Each structure stands twice: as structure tokens, then as C-alpha cells.
Amino acid sequence: GAGVSQSPSNKVTEKGKDVELRCDPISGHTALYWYRQSLGQGLEFLIYFQGNSAPDKSGLPSDRFSAERTGGSVSTLTIQRTQQEDSAVYLCASSFRQGSGNTIYFGEGSWLTVV
């Protein structure tokens, strides 16, 4: 079946603008994750959604970052008033319900460049 789908694949935006990044998880997956990876750096956890539970927002770097997941499927990551340090690839991942034995699958990411 289809994997995790992210859009846009590439986005160039001006400093101070808002951006929205979209993630379509694998069908039937109830757990959804957002990570980001700056150039040459490791993966940094941002936020986790599981079903109707309150999301784990512990990784969001500032209040300019927010995410929502509507209808338990598609998720949108919003970055307000973008800064140059926000330039990174933003990766979405999903897994079939919770449980550490359930594999997490990643999308190919959305490359964000703030100029």
C-alpha cells in the first residue's frame, strides 16, 4: 500500500512568513509523529499524536510551532513567523496504534528553506 505522504516536498519561504506542511499517514495508522532534521544534524522529535489522546508536544522548539491532526488522519505542522534557523527537512512518520512492537514508517520529508 501507499506509504507516508508529505507535501510540499520542497518549500522556500521568506523570513517572517507562515508555512504549513502536510502529512498523510499510512491508512489505518493511528499514531503520527513529526521530526525535523537540520543539515548535517540528527533527527529531532517535535510532536506525537495517538488516536484521541492529548498529543505529546514536548519537542516543539517554540510557540511558533504548532500541529494538528484532523479526523485522526491527516496532520498539518504550522510554523509561524519563520526564521532562518527553521530551515530543515521536516519528517512525518506513522505507526499502527501504540505499542513499541509496532514499526514506525517515515515519509520522505518536506524540505523547508527560509531566506
Add this chain to the structure above:
Amino acid sequence: DAKTTQPTSMDCAEGRAANLPCNHSTISGNEYVYWYRQIHSQGPQYIIHGLKNNETNEMASLIITEDRKSSTLILPHATLRDTAVYYCIVRVGRRGGSEKLVFGKGTKLTVNP
């Protein structure tokens, strides 16, 4: 914080087995060991995972020591396309809580012709 320790880099000859070690001395009984790899900042690709027993799939084998404090990922016949950063991750299972993967630095594997 990542709960695993991996060598920064390794080299392997094409066609030979690549053995990537990982230490996870603080692993708990309900924590799985996962391996992912990442090529040129593409999305991480799932390889294999295990809890106690050794595991094998079409990509690799995972050998977990009896005390579960370390493991080895084995790529039986490495190819040039296996050049990537390999991440060993311990994932906690906590019902009702976040079960995110915490990535460390990984091992940069270079497969040489």
C-alpha cells in the same frame, strides 16, 4: 536522550558482511531495539527490530545478546547502495504515553568497491 552507543563510522568491502554493533546497557525488559538507516537525508528507512530473540528478514539479521545489553545488525552481503547512516534505537513501550523514537548519532557505514 538516546539510550544507545554506536561507533561513529565503519567501512566494509562490497560483497562482505557488514556487522554494526550497538550498546544499550540500560535497556529495560519491555524495550525493543530498532534499526533504521538514512541515505542522504531521505526519510529514515526501517530495517528490523527485536525484543529478545534474534531476528532475520530480507534486509538484515539482528543478533541480541542474552542479557540484551548489546546487539549487532548484520548486512550479509553489503552493496554500494547500503552506504548510509545506521541508527540503533531503543524504544520504550509505555501504555498511554509517548512512544517516540529517540535518534542518536548513528554509524556512518561506507561500503567500498
